[in-house]
Amino acid sequence: MYPTNPIEALRRQLDTLGESAKKGFVRLNTPCQVDSLMGWLSVQRVLPRIYWRARDEGAVEYAVLGVVNVFGSLASLQADLAALGDIGGEQPDFFGGMAFDPGTPGWAHFPACHFVLPRIELKRCQGEATLSLNLRFDDRCPSTEITQAHACLDALVAERPLSPPLPKAYQREDSPSQKEWTGWVDQVTHQEHLRHTPKVVLSRETCLTTSETPNPWALLSRWQAGAAGCFNFGIQLTPDEAFIGCPPERLYKREGKHLITEALAGTTHRARDVQQDAKLAAELLGDRKNTLENQCVYQQILSQLEPLSHHVHLGDSHIVKLRSVQHIRRLIKAELHRNVTDQQLLSALPPTPAVGGVPRESALAFIRQHERHQRGWYAGVFGRVSHASSDLAVTIRCAHIDSETIRLYAGAGIVAGSQPDEEWRELDSKIADIMSLLGMG
Ligand SMILES: C=C(O[C@H]1C=CC=C(C(=O)O)[C@@H]1O)C(=O)O
Numbered sequence: 285m286y287p288t289n290p291i292e293a294l295r296r297q298l299d300t301l302g303e304s305a306k307k308g309f310v311r312l313n314t315p316c317q318v319d320s321l322m323g324w325l326s327v328q329r330v331l332p333r334i335y336w337r338a339r340d341e342g343a344v345e346y347a348v349l350g351v352v353n354v355f356g357s358l359a360s361l362q363a364d365l366a367a368l369g370d371i372g373g374e375q376p377d378f379f380g381g382m383a384f385d386p387g388t389p390g391w392a393h394f395p396a397c398h399f400v401l402p403r404i405e406l407k408r409c410q411g412e413a414t415l416s417l418n419l420r421f422d423d424r425c426p427s428t429e430i431t432q433a434h435a436c437l438d439a440l441v442a443e444r445p446l447s448p449p450l451p452k453a454y455q456r457e458d459s460p461s462q463k464e465w466t467g468w469v470d471q472v473t474h475q476e477h478l479r480h481t482p483k484v485v486l487s488r489e490t491c492l493t494t495s496e497t498p499n500p501w502a503l504l505s506r507w508q509a510g511a512a513g514c515f516n517f518g519i520q521l522t523p524d525e526a527f528i529g530c531p532p533e534r535l536y537k538r539e540g541k542h543l544i545t546e547a548l549a550g551t552t553h554r555a556r557d558v559q560q561d562a563k564l565a566a567e568l569l570g571d572r573k574n575t576l577e578n579q580c581v582y583q584q585i586l587s588q589l590e591p592l593s594h595h596v597h598l599g600d601s602h603i604v605k606l607r608s609v610q611h612i613r614r615l616i617k618a619e620l621h622r623n624v625t626d627q628q629l630l631s632a633l634p635p636t637p638a639v640g641g642v643p644r645e646s647a648l649a650f651i652r653q654h655e656r657h658q659r660g661w662y663a664g665v666f667g668r669v670s671h672a673s674s675d676l677a678v679t680i681r682c683a684h685i686d687s688e689t690i691r692l693y694a695g696a697g698i699v700a701g702s703q704p705d706e707e708w709r710e711l712d713s714k715i716a717d718i719m720s721l722l723g724m725g
């Protein structure tokens with residue numbers, strides 16, 4: 285269908301780029317054919333490698349790699365969004381994420397905040413794929429920029445099919461142990477503690493060790509196939525390490541001044557039988573402990589949005605059904621005040637009480653004091669930011685993978701009425717999908 289090699293087509297466009305085009309941000313595009321974006325990403329040598337797809341039906345799929353710019357802070361990202369917005373013309377998409385708690389050391393190769401304007405984008409929308417090359421001429425020498433762009437094109441490799449991840453023998457270790465977990469839940473649900481800190485989301489790291497871990501993109505591709513209604517993300521900043529996930533939770537989506545966010549908290553499992561499953565859902569909606577978990581989230585989001593927006597609307601409680609769990613969700617819509625930026629939203633909203641707690645600082649203090657594992661980018665933020673629109677997920681239901689270890693993370697909101705054993709089982713339900721893909725189900 286496309287007789288020209290897409291890389292060749294981009295090279296030619298680059299060579300004939302007129303002087304007038306060399307200002308601000310430039311995106312060169314060519315149609316291309318691709319089977320699996322993850323299969324393409326998996327064989328590339330250029331870093332970083334990033335995959336992103338929002339949870340909505342028909343959402344655009346992005347596989348991006350290399351960098352034109354890197355941003356290590358929200359302030360620098362926002363300054364660049366503003367600078368490019370002032371120049372006008374086409375605007376880029378920035379991809380990246382943030383750690384759960386920038387105040388703690390985090391994961392070795394994952395900065396507290398890391399967003400990139402990628403060099404190469406492979407995008408698929410309604411079955412049509414486009415390969416793009418991004419360039420910048422406002423902050424650098426044009427000839428150097430063109431040389432670097434050529435080098436990145438030269439490094440691209442043809443897509444190869446992903447081989448399915450094979451079950452392996454993993455050694456499992458949980459931190460905390462169930463015994464420690466019980467002690468923590470008892471502490472958080474003690475009357476005295478609840479008086480000043482009504483909710484703490486405690487988490488567990490499950491370490492699976494083996495001689496050789498599966499290809500993260502093959503794993504994500506399989507995971508995505510069974511995770512309808514979830515975001516899908518993957519990022520490789522270093523060659524032998526990846527962070528992937530299929531989170532059901534949206535931090536926010538902004539289209540111009542329209543904002544959509546949500547309180548997703550309160551969990552039960554799924555039943556095979558349809559009637560039994562509906563009964564579980566009805567019980568969840570009426571359950572005091574689970575309703576309280578959700579209430580803590582929407583109340584804090586509403587109060588954080590108050591100074592930033594008007595016409596804030598809280599939707600009804602409803603059930604979101606996923607493969608292994610069902611959750612209570614309430615959607616929140618708002619109109620942002622003029623000049624409210626993504627930097628402000630990303631400074632105010634995360635970590636929401638779906639992953640942190642209420643009040644935020646005292647819940648974080650409990651987590652910092654007790655959890656020995658580093659949450660890193662688990663329960664942080666991942667997504668796409670641009671001048672016109674942004675969409676970001678909360679990074680739950682995720683896995684950090686290096687050459688010998690897969691680390692799975694799950695948290696549970698502890699409030700008045702939480703029972704240690706039930707909450708421990710909730711953690712297992714939350715990692716059930718990925719565990720079964722690994723042959724550990
Ligand atoms: C913190 C997690 O889930 C949150 C999102 C939905 C339901 C939750 C709950 O019921 O506890 C959690 O707040 C996680 O999956 O690691």
Ligand SMILES: [Mg+2]
Pocket residue numbers: 549550551577696697710
């Ligand atoms: Mg819960």
